[in-house]
Amino acid sequence: MNHWAVDLDALELLFLKEAFPGLKLLSRSEVSGFQHPEGGVFWLRLKAGQDVSTCLPLAHAAEFHVVLLCDEPDESVVVSALAAGAAGCCNSRAAPEVLQQVALVVGNGGLWVGQSLLQKLVGATARALAQRPATEAPASWRQALSEREIQVAERVAAGDSNKEIARVLDITERTVKAHLSTIFEKLGIRDRLQLSLRVNGL
Amino acid sequence: MNHWAVDLDALELLFLKEAFPGLKLLSRSEVSGFQHPEGGVFWLRLKAGQDVSTCLPLAHAAEFHVVLLCDEPDESVVVSALAAGAAGCCNSRAAPEVLQQVALVVGNGGLWVGQSLLQKLVGATARALAQRPATEAPASWRQALSEREIQVAERVAAGDSNKEIARVLDITERTVKAHLSTIFEKLGIRDRLQLSLRVNGL
DNA sequence: TGGATGACTGTACTTTGGTGCAATAGTCAT
DNA sequence: ATGACTATTGCACCAAAGTACAGTCATCCA
Numbered sequence: 484m485n486h487w488a489v490d491l492d493a494l495e496l497l498f499l500k501e502a503f504p505g506l507k508l509l510s511r512s513e514v515s516g517f518q519h520p521e522g523g524v525f526w527l528r529l530k531a532g533q534d535v536s537t538c539l540p541l542a543h544a545a546e547f548h549v550v551l552l553c554d555e556p557d558e559s560v561v562v563s564a565l566a567a568g569a570a571g572c573c574n575s576r577a578a579p580e581v582l583q584q585v586a587l588v589v590g591n592g593g594l595w596v597g598q599s600l601l602q603k604l605v606g607a608t609a610r611a612l613a614q615r616p617a618t619e620a621p622a623s624w625r626q627a628l629s630e631r632e633i634q635v636a637e638r639v640a641a642g643d644s645n646k647e648i649a650r651v652l653d654i655t656e657r658t659v660k661a662h663l664s665t666i667f668e669k670l671g672i673r674d675r676l677q678l679s680l681r682v683n684g685l
Numbered sequence: 686m687n688h689w690a691v692d693l694d695a696l697e698l699l700f701l702k703e704a705f706p707g708l709k710l711l712s713r714s715e716v717s718g719f720q721h722p723e724g725g726v727f728w729l730r731l732k733a734g735q736d737v738s739t740c741l742p743l744a745h746a747a748e749f750h751v752v753l754l755c756d757e758p759d760e761s762v763v764v765s766a767l768a769a770g771a772a773g774c775c776n777s778r779a780a781p782e783v784l785q786q787v788a789l790v791v792g793n794g795g796l797w798v799g800q801s802l803l804q805k806l807v808g809a810t811a812r813a814l815a816q817r818p819a820t821e822a823p824a825s826w827r828q829a830l831s832e833r834e835i836q837v838a839e840r841v842a843a844g845d846s847n848k849e850i851a852r853v854l855d856i857t858e859r860t861v862k863a864h865l866s867t868i869f870e871k872l873g874i875r876d877r878l879q880l881s882l883r884v885n886g887l
Numbered sequence: 888t889g890g891a892t893g894a895c896t897g898t899a900c901t902t903t904g905g906t907g908c909a910a911t912a913g914t915c916a917t
Numbered sequence: 918a919t920g921a922c923t924a925t926t927g928c929a930c931c932a933a934a935g936t937a938c939a940g941t942c943a944t945c946c947a
Contacts, residue, residue, distance in 0.1 A: 565807045584793075587786060593800035594807070601796045604806040605767045629893060642879045645934070658895050660935065665893095667935085674903090675934075676878055677844045683887055831923060847904070860925050862905060867923095869905085876933090877904075 484590045485523030489514055492528075495552055495575050499526055502579035503586070522546025524586055528575065529553045535563045548589045552577075561600050571595035624681050627669050635662040639675045640682035686792045687725030691716055694730075697754055697777050701728060704781035705788070724748025726788055730777065731755045737765045750791045754779075763802050773797035826883050829871050837864045841877045842884035 486503040488496055490511045500506050509517070514525065529535065529551045551564050552575035561572040570589040573581065574597065588595040596604070625633055631652075638648045645663075649656040663675065672678055688705040690698055692713045702708050711719070716727065731737065731753045753766050754777035763774040772791040775783065776799065790797040798806070827835055833854075840850045847865075851858040865877065874880055 562807055584789060594803045598795040605764055642882055655896060676881055679878055679881060680844050685885055857926055
């Protein structure tokens with residue numbers, strides 16, 4: 484596997500050279516028309532505040548993979564980097580072993596992102612999946628409540644007043660209040676707005 | 686790095702043994718109280734249709750990492766696996782080289798997911814980021830309100846009481862009420878719960 | 888048969904939410 | 918300077934929300 488460092492300064496080169504003894508240097512201007520029979524990995528620096536798009540439209544031949552080195556790889560940067568065609572994005576002060584790991588994954592055509600970001604992505608997706616099946620997921624608050632209490636809770640969450648709820652459920656306003664009191668206690672909340680947030684998955 | 690195959694049958698063992706010559710075997714029942722001074726990686730099989738939760742509440746000591754081998758690792762399975770504490774999830778017919786890659790990442794405390802899934806996660810997040818430029822989208826209700834009113838509206842939407850809002854904004858409860866009254870009129874709603882629904886996009 | 892639970896209601900009460908009217912003060916544009 | 922808008926607050930008032938205590942029915946379970 485060939486590795487090229489593109490416009491990196493001494494600090495990043497240190498670890499990179501340690502990780503890949505055969506590392507070659509390249510200036511940004513040379514990249515555009517660059518050719519090599521075997522392909523390999525370009526290691527690019529993304530400076531703080533720099534836009535991803537300014538450094539990605541390089542080296543789009545399939546046999547070259549681009550890895551960005553960022554100082555603070557946050558979610559949006561990495562996501563847009565990968566969306567723009569990069570194969571990976573990692574911390575610019577990553578240790579040589581990590582860099583080798585990245586190269587291994589990227590070299591096989593994979594994508595690489597750091598574990599903290601991966602956890603964020605997974606977490607975000609997990610949350611999205613948890614919220615979606617609102618119809619079939621017991622949603623936790625449901626199983627704590629009785630049938631009638633669920634009906635009341637849903638109306639409250641929709642913004643109805645006690646009077647309205649009493650009317651549509653054909654019970655006294657007093658009874659609505661009674662149900663609500665037990666709901667609040669069961670769920671450990673204090674008023675209808677908190678209930679609304681809970682029911683609506685916030 | 687130690688590796689244990691938990692309840693795997695011949696087919697999966699083949700590649701796994703090739704990847705890790707020192708592989709040891711373990712039955713599922715032995716896992717619960719299992720101890721080892723060095724820790725290592727458990728390779729578990731998740732059969733089609735089997736629920737993730739049934740095989741994850743194992744081996745929660747920090748020095749043990751669990752990798753699930755699935756036949757068809759789709760998005761929801763992998764996400765819930767990782768959410769349940771697994772360190773990775775890959776195809777049960779993965780090649781030895783891939784397994785070694787996984788072990789490397791997982792052994793260092795990272796998470797590992799296949800590239801196709803990673804692409805999905807990244808894609809989904811990219812789409813989410815693109816669709817919800819929450820910072821610049823006026824969200825319709827925002828542009829109708831003054832700066833101060835927006836602050837109040839957001840706190841109400843989060844479930845705060847007038848008293849609490851007054852405290853954090855360092856104004857009188859009366860003033861909070863005043864802001865709310867104008868908010869209600871501007872947005873054509875009648876109370877804080879409806880405001881909450883509006884602000885939270887429901 | 889007794890006990891637990893849930894649905895339902897009443898009276899009385901406190902707290903919170905929300906409005907009307909009025910006033911002071913700052914900013915900004917005409 | 919004058920008017921429009923916003924932020925702020927006070928006082929009074931009403932309505933809605935929520936609590937405390939008590940009671941009736943019905944069902945289900947040991």
